[in-house]
Amino acid sequence: MYQTVGHSVIPLYEQALGIPLYRQEIIGNAVNSERDYSTPRSQQEQDETEDLVPLLKKAMLAHPEANAVSTGAILSTYQRTRVESVAIRLGLTPLSYLWQYPLLPPYSQSQLLHDMAAVGQEAIIIKTASGGLDERILGWNIAVQSTITKLQKAMARFGEESNGAVLGEGGEFETLALDGPKPLWKKKIRIEPGAAGVSEGGQSVLKMRASELEEKGEESDERSGALRIPDMFDDEFKRVLDEQENSNDTRSFISDDATLLSEPVAKTSSTFDDLSRNASTDTPTVFTYSNLSDTSRSSTPSSPSPSRQLTKILLRLNHVLKQWNLSRAGINHCTLLLRSMSDFTVLNPVYGQYFSGVNPPARVTISVGDSMPEGIDVMLSIVIDKDAKDRKGKVVRSVSRQGLHVQGRSYWAPANIGPYSQAISVRLPWEPSQSEASSGEVVYVAGQIPLIPASMAVYTERGFKGQATLSLQHLWRIGRAKGVRWWTGAVGFIPSGENPEEKVKIAQAAWRAIHSPSSKRPDGDEDEDEDNEDNALDIDPWDRRNTHTALFNDTTHRPPIPDLSALTTTHATPDPSQLPIPPCFVVQVESLPRDVDIEWSATGLTSPSISFSRSPLAPLSITHPTNGSSRFYTLEVRSAEGTDVLRHLGQESVQDWTSATLYAGPGFGYEDHAKFSLRGVQWVPCKRVWGEGGRECAAVLVGRCDGGGGDGGHGWLGERAEACGTRGEGCAGEELGARERRQGR
Structure with missing residues (x-):
C-alpha cells in the first residue's frame, strides 16, 4: 500500500x-x-x-x-x-x-x-x-x-x-x-x-x-524464535505498581489537623434539583452548554426512554449551535452522565450518529445512579473553544483544533470504544505582545479506564492497584503523544462499593508516586550506565576506533510529564527537594463503563512556560500559562464557608467561568450557591467527594477563566496571607474558617 x-x-x-x-x-x-x-x-x-x-x-x-x-x-x-x-x-x-x-x-x-x-x-x-x-x-x-x-x-x-x-x-x-x-x-x-x-x-x-x-x-x-510481546507497563509505572504492592504503609494521607466529614452526608432525592440545567454560556474564547437534559414531560405517566431523551438533547444542542453560528465539529469535550450504565449500549449509537466527524470530541462517561435529578436518565455537557473574530466576523485567531483518534488495537493504549477521540488539543488565547505558539495548547483527554490495549479486555490481574496504575499509564501515553507538559488537575472516578477510602488512598498514592523523583524520568536516565553498556554491543567496531563519527542514539525519547523545565511555582514546600504535584481528586459515582473500578480524567497543557501556585489559606490551586490569558483553578469546598472563596474569586477575576466542572457531593451547600456565579459551570452529582490528601469534602471545582482581569484571585487571598503573617501562624481568616472552628469541624 x-x-x-x-x-x-x-x-x-x-x-x-x-x-x-x-x-x-x-x-x-x-x-x-x-x-x-x-x-x-x-x-x-x-x-x-x-x-x-x-x-x-x-x-x-x-x-x-x-x-x-x-x-x-x-x-x-x-x-x-x-x-x-x-x-x-x-x-x-x-x-x-x-x-x-x-x-x-x-x-x-x-x-x-x-x-x-x-x-x-x-x-x-x-x-x-x-x-x-x-x-x-x-x-x-x-x-x-x-x-x-x-x-x-x-x-x-x-x-x-x-x-x-x-x-x-x-x-x-x-x-x-x-x-x-x-x-x-x-x-x-x-x-x-x-x-x-x-x-x-x-x-x-x-x-x-x-x-x-x-x-x-x-x-x-x-x-524462528519466540515472538516478543512488549511489556504491559512502562518502566516508571511498573515501579509505581511494585512500590504500592510492596508497601506496608497503613497511614492515612490526611494530616493530624485536617477536618474530615467522618460520615457521608445523607442525601435526599431533590438534593441536586436546584442546580441549573440546559445552561449555555458564550465568552469570547469558549462556548459551553451544560447539563443538557430533556425537561419535557410525556403525556403518559412514565418518562421518555433514555434514547428518546438523548435524541431530544441532541436536537436542542443542534438548534442552539445554529443560533450561535457554531459547528458541532468544533465541540472538543463532552461529559455524558447516565442514570444507569445499562443504557450505554443503546445510547452510544444515538450519540455516534451525531458525532460522526473525523475527530469527535473527547468524552467522559459515567453513571451517577439516583443522584440524577428525578425523571432524568441522561445529561450532556459540551465545551467548544472558539476562533477569535473581529467585528466583521473575520477570524483573527484560530484555535487550530487537532485530534488524536486511534481506533486500531495496539500495544500502546486502548482504541476508542465509542465515537470519541482519545484527546483533542486547541490553541489557548495568547497575549497580544506574545507569539501564537507561546501560549501553548489545552489538551482535553477522554476518560481512561484500565483496558488491555491489545485485547480491549478489562485488566484484572493485580486488583485495584493494577487498574489504577494501568489507566493512569494510558493518560500519560496519550498526554505524551499530545505534548502535555503539565496537568491542570486530575479526577479519579470510582464506583459505589465497600471501603471506598482504601481506593481513594491507592489512587492518590499512584498519582503522587508517578510525580515523585524516582518515577519522573521516563527516558531512563537513572539507568544511563546500564543503557550505555547495552548500546555498546550494537556499535560497529569501526565507530569505536574512530570516535569522530557520529554515533546513533537508539533510545526513543519519551518526554517527561511533568516537564519541570517549563514550570515555575510560588508554592513554598517544607522540603525543598519536594516537587510540585498537580491537584488530584477522587469522586464516587454509581458505576463506570465496562464495570471497571476506576476512570481517570484530566486536562493538560503544552505551554512552554507554566506558573503553578497554591494558596496557603484555602485549598485552591492556580495554573497559568505564562504567555497566555487563561488561568486554571481547582478548589475544594469543604463546608458552606468554602463558597466564600468562590465568591471572592468572582469579585476579583472570575465574574463568569470560561468553563468549569463542579463535582458536587451531598454535603454541598446548595442554598449558598447564589453567592457565586455558576455561569459556564457543568455539574456532576457524586455520592462522595475527596480532596487532596484523602480529605472528604462537600465539592470540588475545576475551572478555567480566560482574561478575567484582576490578579486571578490573589488579591483577597494575599491579604489574608499577609494578615496571617502579622497575627501568627494558624490564622485562617475570619471569613474562611471561624465558623468551622466554632462548630468543631
Missing part, C-alpha cells in the same frame, strides 16, 4: 503464505492529503483510499468469517487513519499492533528490527530516498545487525534520530518481504536482482529480473 516498487512480486504471496490474495486497480487519486482522513463528500473526484471499500467487500463476501484488517503503521498517522476509516465503516476491527512500537518497552527504535530477526523474518531494502543511503544497501535484509548498524550510522550522520528514520517511517527506504516464520510462511520468495537504478533526486531502486517461490528447509525452524 502506497508503494509501487516491487509490486510484481505480490502475486507470489498467495502461494507463499497459503492465503487468498485479492487485488484491484486503484482508480482514485490522493484527493485528501490531510493527516486525519475523512470520507469525501463528493464522488466526482474519488480519493484512492476509497478503492479499499469494494476490495474489502469482495473479500468479506468470499470469507464471512473475516472480521479485522491489519495494518503495519508504526508512526504514520496518515496510513493508520485511512485504513481505520474504511475498516470501521465496514464493521471490521482495525489491528495496528506495530503502532507506537518504538515508544514501548524497551524504548528502542531498532527493537522492531531485532524482533523481526528473532522470528526469522526477511525483508530486503528495495528503494532508498534519504541522504546516507545509496544503491550499495539495496538488497540488504533489515532484520540483521549489520544492516541495522548501517542504517543507524547513516541516520546519525544526517541528524535524523528519534523520528523512526531507522525504521523507514519518514520514507527513507522501502522494503520487500521474502520470508518469515514457518507457521505463516509456507514457502519463501527468491528474487534475481538486476542493476540498481538511480534517479536525479538521489533515489535508488532495486530492479528485479525474476522472482520465484522456493520450498522452506528445516533450517527455517531453527531461525
